[in-house]
Amino acid sequence: MSSDDSWKIGILFSTTGVTSIIEQSQLNGTLLAIDEINAAGGVRGRPIAPVSYNPDSVVSCYGEMAEKLIVEDRITALFGCYMSSSRKEVLPVVERRNALFFYPTLYEGFEYSPNVIYGGATPNQNSVPLANHLMNNFGKRIFFVGSDYIYPRESNRVMRNVLRQGGGEVLGERYYDFDADTAQFARIAQEIVDLKPDAIFSTVVGQMCIDFYRAYHAAGGDGRVCPIASLTTNEAEIAAIGAGAAVGHITAAPYFRTINSPANRKFLKAYKQKFGTVRDVTSCCEAAYCQMHMFAAALEEVGEMDTDRLHEALLGASFDAPQGHIKIDPDNNHTYLQSRIARVDERGEFVIENKVRRAIKPDPYLVYPGIHDWSFRTQKVAQTSA
Numbered sequence: 331m332s333s334d335d336s337w338k339i340g341i342l343f344s345t346t347g348v349t350s351i352i353e354q355s356q357l358n359g360t361l362l363a364i365d366e367i368n369a370a371g372g373v374r375g376r377p378i379a380p381v382s383y384n385p386d387s388v389v390s391c392y393g394e395m396a397e398k399l400i401v402e403d404r405i406t407a408l409f410g411c412y413m414s415s416s417r418k419e420v421l422p423v424v425e426r427r428n429a430l431f432f433y434p435t436l437y438e439g440f441e442y443s444p445n446v447i448y449g450g451a452t453p454n455q456n457s458v459p460l461a462n463h464l465m466n467n468f469g470k471r472i473f474f475v476g477s478d479y480i481y482p483r484e485s486n487r488v489m490r491n492v493l494r495q496g497g498g499e500v501l502g503e504r505y506y507d508f509d510a511d512t513a514q515f516a517r518i519a520q521e522i523v524d525l526k527p528d529a530i531f532s533t534v535v536g537q538m539c540i541d542f543y544r545a546y547h548a549a550g551g552d553g554r555v556c557p558i559a560s561l562t563t564n565e566a567e568i569a570a571i572g573a574g575a576a577v578g579h580i581t582a583a584p585y586f587r588t589i590n591s592p593a594n595r596k597f598l599k600a601y602k603q604k605f606g607t608v609r610d611v612t613s614c615c616e617a618a619y620c621q622m623h624m625f626a627a628a629l630e631e632v633g634e635m636d637t638d639r640l641h642e643a644l645l646g647a648s649f650d651a652p653q654g655h656i657k658i659d660p661d662n663n664h665t666y667l668q669s670r671i672a673r674v675d676e677r678g679e680f681v682i683e684n685k686v687r688r689a690i691k692p693d694p695y696l697v698y699p700g701i702h703d704w705s706f707r708t709q710k711v712a713q714t715s716a
């Protein structure tokens with residue numbers, strides 16, 4: 331295939347800076363999907379050609395680079411962002427210029443844009459099952475620690491409400507800037523160990539997440555006794571933290587690398603072939619992979635880079651993802667996703683302990699947030715084959 335007649339798409343994931351560990355995994359998922367699409371003949375016989383910029387994890391750069399992709403590179407389908415603060419920078423740009431933006435990251439909800447396809451979990455798909463799991467298995471006294479930006483503050487607001495509905499209590503709540511040093515994490519870790527909560531809910535992201543887990547371990551915190559539960563600590567961060575400090579901690583996500591299904595084995599094999607390892611495969615990587623495949627299927631149907639027609643084709647579209655079957659909800663542009671809860675074992679691998687029976691409808695505005703709705707839908711999982 332010649333590249334002259336390619337379909338140009340824009341990519342905004344950071345390969346440097348505080349969130350580069352997770353964003354690199356999202357970039358890899360995106361590039362793997364593009365390889366697969368192109369190897370299968372492209373879209374209507376034309377290859378997808380990515381134009382990729384590195385925003386260096388600097389929030390304002392995402393908006394500026396989105397503008398550059400649309401105005402200078404004349405691209406109207408964009409993929410990118412991890413932090414909600416960076417998505418908020420891109421949002422007005424794609425709305426003003428009527429571009430289509432694919433966001434493959436869990437987030438705090440309470441947003442809808444006709445120009446965004448949301449591929450990550452909303453709080454009803456992860457926070458609500460996680461709160462339920464913590465209160466049932468560990469206790470009702472929870473301490474919150476987060477990075478200081480919109481996602482942690484908003485998702486803690488939701489978590490606080492869900493815990494209170496279930497009779498739980500928030501013992502404390504702390505936020506840290508992106509330049510927080512290890513001494514600050516050592517102090518809060520000691521404070522938490524002294525306070526003895528039943529569990530910690532962490533919305534600390536990126537490099538800081540690694541510092542926090544290590545500080546908790548150094549202060550004598552033991553995940554097997556009082557776990558840190560998080561939505562933003564995935565396989566890549568666990569690998570960086572190390573199995574010794576990570577054991578016992580908990581993450582809720584639609585996807586874990588340890589899922590034992592044909593679709594996931596195929597995905598991991600292809601990933602390993604391209605990148606040499608599966609060490610950094612995360613739920614956000616998988617979401618990015620799925621979004622690119624779903625975009626390509628919509629483009630195949632529509633045959634042109636028309637935002638409105640692509641949007642229409644994407645609503646209700648489904649995909650047999652590595653996590654299981656997923657579908658874009660035509661009501662709100664978010665995605666029906668699987669929901670799993672996993673715990674890190676001694677080898678540093680996530681062992682899935684709980685999952686819902688079927689993909690959960692996204693409810694970004696928490697119209698149906700009742701915690702008791704979830705317990706009967708979950709099932710205990712005996713081993714890693716979830």
Ligand code: ACM
Binds near residue numbers: 481
């Ligand atoms: C996030 O900021 N949405 C993880």
